[in-house]
Amino acid sequence: GDSVTQMEGPVTLSEEAFLTINCTYTATGYPSLFWYVQYPGEGLQLLLKATKADDKGSNKGFEATYRKETTSFHLEKGSVQVSDSAVYFCALSDPTGGSQGNLIFGKGTKLSVKP
């Protein structure tokens, strides 16, 4: 069935460091891919999305490119800030697959940014 695998955390970086959080997926159809972010004490928020191969999603300095050949959707940011400290979830939605379009989440990666 459809699944998402993302790198385990926690990830601890210094402010202004480069961030990469790896995400790979398995899907039977043609999924859309997403990154959600959960700040402490808050609900999950959609950070960015890509709906087809080679699309690049971007928001708040974060980017991720939908790579069909490697079934990946890695999250990157060139210079992290303390305010980026949160848990990041990679997810997919595959309307033509077994999950019927429901969101399938990875386990989440906790990011801590130190000043």
Place this chain on the structure above:
Amino acid sequence: EAGVAQSPRYKIIEKRQSVAFWCNPISGHATLYWYQQILGQGPKLLIQFQNNGVVDDSQLPKDRFSAERLKGVDSTLKIQPAKLEDSAVYLCASSLVRGSYEQYFGPGTRLTVT
């Protein structure tokens, strides 16, 4: 615009007791979701409503979990009786239309079963 509201934020119960969670979605959102998020894992869909009808409850443990969405607005999720493995955060989300990936999540209810 008000977000998705959930209550209570925290709940501690003993096993075999019952518990109920409440969710108020964003006004006008037809689709409502309940997720279970066990510590260290991503959210897992329990049930999806379209207005006041259930469209997907395939992952809901129906022997102990139940949910309803009266009048197509607020929703309650109930567990009776609770087991230790039900300890988790229960997230409610809503979306404008069914099948939209743009789901808006509430802050969740953290349940601890002792």
